[in-house]
Structures are given as C-alpha cells and as structure tokens.
Amino acid sequence: MKYYIIAGEPSGDLHGANLVRAIVTQDPSADIRFWGGDAMAEAGRGRAVLVKHYRDLAYMGFWEVLTHLRIILGNMAFCRKDVAAFKPDAVILIDYPGFNLRVAKHLFKQGYKIYYYIAPQIWAWHTSRVKQIRRYIRRVYPVLPFEPAFYAKHGVEATFLGHPLLDAMARYRFADPLPDAPLKDGERLITLMPGSRKQEIEKIFPLMLAATRRFPEYRFAVAGTRHMAPFYARYMDGYPQIPLVYDRAYDLLSVSTAALVKSGTSTLETALLGIPEVVCYKTSEVSYRIARLLVMNRIRFISLVNLIMDREVVKELLQGGLTEANIVAELEKVLKNPKIREKQLSDYEELREKLGREGASTRVAASIIADLERILV
Secondary structure, three states: OEEEEEEOOHHHHHHHHHHHHHHHHHOOOOEEEEEEOHHHHHHOOOOEEEEEEHHHOOOOOHHHHHHOHHHHHHHHHHHHHHHHHHOOOEEEEEOOHHHHHHHHHHHHHOOOOEEEEOOOOOOOOOOOHHHHHHHHOOEEEOOOOOHHHHHHHOOOOEOOOOOOHHHHHHHOOOOOOOOOOOOOOOOOEEEEEOOOOHHHHHHHHHHHHHHHOOOOOOEEEEEEOHHHHHHHHOOOOOOOOOOEEEOOHHHHHHOEEEEEEEOOHHHHHHHHOOOOEEEEEOOOHHHHHHHHHHOOOOOOOOOHHHHHHOOOOOEEEEHHHOOHHHHHHHHHHHHHOHHHHHHHHHHHHHHHHHOOOOOHHHHHHHHHHHHHHHHHO
C-alpha cells in the first residue's frame, strides 16, 4: 500500500521514523513519501522518499507564522499537488497542526483516508479545531493518556496506544565516547538544550549560557542540531570551554547531572532518561501575549512532564520569569537540594508508568494497516 506521511518538526521526525520502521516491517509492499527529516529517511531507506525537510518548515509563534505566511501557503499548495500525484492509500499526519489540519481539509474533500498520529494539543487551545478533526480525520491516535477522554467528550474516537518516546528510549544505545565533550574522572556535566528554531535559540540560549558562569565546578555542553550550527555559534563568543555537540542529545543527557531544557518534547525525553531539569521558554512578546489569552486560562503548565502528571514536577521558567538569576536559583535547587532532586526523580518513575508500555509505533502502524485492509478489499 501507499502511505504519505507529514511531519514538520524534529520531534515529529523522531516519531515518524519509528512509525516508518513499523510500517515497512508489517507491510512488505509499503511505498512511502514523507515530509520529515534525516531520522525518517534512515528508517525508510530504499522504501521511503523525502519530499520536504522539516528545517524548511519550522515556524512557530503567531508573529513568526505571519511573517512567513507566503512560504507556508506555498508549501501547502505544493503538498496538495504532491499528494494528488502520488495517490496514497493513506495520509498520516504527525502533530504540526497549523499546517496539517489545513492540508487535511483539502485532502478529505479529495477522498483520501486521513489518520492523525500524535494528535494536536487542541485541549489547550484552539478547541474549535476538534470539529475539523471530527470531520476530516478517520482515526486519531493521541500520545498523552488523558487525551482520549477529551476527544470522547467531543464525539471523536481516539485510541491511546502508548507514547512513542518509549520506543525511542528502547532503541537508544549510548554511543561512547563523546569526543566533543570529554569528561574527566569526577567531572559533572550539565546539558543545555536551547531548541532547534531560530526564534527559540535567540530568546533562550543567551540566558542559559550566562547562567553557566555561576557554576564553575561543573562542565557544560550544548545539545544542538547540526543544521542550526551557524545560529548557535552566534552566541558562543566568550564560552570557548562549552562544546556544541550535534545530534547526540541522548548521549549527552545520559551522562549529565542535570539539564536546562527548552519546553517541548525534549522535556519529556530528559525526564524519561532520569535527568533532573529546569524548563525554559521565551518567545516574542506578541506571540506570548496572544498565547496568554488563548491558552494559559485553560492549562496550568506548558511542559509535557507537568501536563501529564497534572502537577509541578519540573520548574517552568517562562517569558519574563526566564532570567539569568532565576535559572541559577532553580538549577541550584536540582543540583544541591537532595529533597528536591530525589522528589523529581521519584516523580519521573510515576510519569513512565502513566505513559504505558513500549511499542506504540508498532501498534499504531498495525491499526492503520488493518483499517486499510478492511476498506480496500
């Protein structure tokens, strides 16, 4: 069968790779075209064709989207034409709702079967989008355990089959050594994870770097993505002792004592690897003010760890609260206060239990394939 998969961000590429791997294992005749990145390309080598790389798609925040609207609309038009030329049996959307839901409307009208893996967090904002999902999406596979109840309330059948990060954790093996960030005996490492988008790096990274000066007894390293190398480098003057390590975030985290992490999937990855963390987030003032109006009156937290646990497990430093002084104060707590550190690690164990067992990608692929086999007979 033919599958068209759309992922527009690094986390979508990671989960899309596991899904591609599961599809080609279960469907020997699978023919795949996808939007994603290097991980999906590697997983589908010889069986999947990369159409667009996520580095050409990753715009976030209301203001940032508006300023790149012409490019985004052009990508949507290209996507519609490419799907029409490929004629897939299934279109599988992975997160990236601003783009994917608009594409879904058009593709539904053309008669395509559309599945949504890693459903958008519309329970936090844009609740009205549930009407689009109910109309255009054949099946929804959310990855947070509380989401099926939300969808059921709105008449959408959604099946929680586990979180795909558990699959990524199961596949992970430490690649020793770390030549870019060697540790001597007794040294303790703190990983900085400033994100992979320009606007995130610009707002968050300088503050993370400034805070490192207050911890001379620790080593620091930056977990970055290679395609953003020139942009990280803009902020590294004055920090020659801090290496940039590309595309090895798990390796860095696994040997770290703590981490400063940009809000997003990386907060959950850090928790599942058992590393105490402080969550950092800052965007443009326009985007933040709009988000406060639309989102923050509905939810108490923004990090996935706290959302899933429905309580503060990790400290969130947001917008005006993200200052060098606050970063230093919160990092000192997880480094030097045994009660705070041990409580966070204990909460991580409960978090893992809530996310279910490994094999989410395999189960989602099996569900989609079985559904296609029923309707294509």
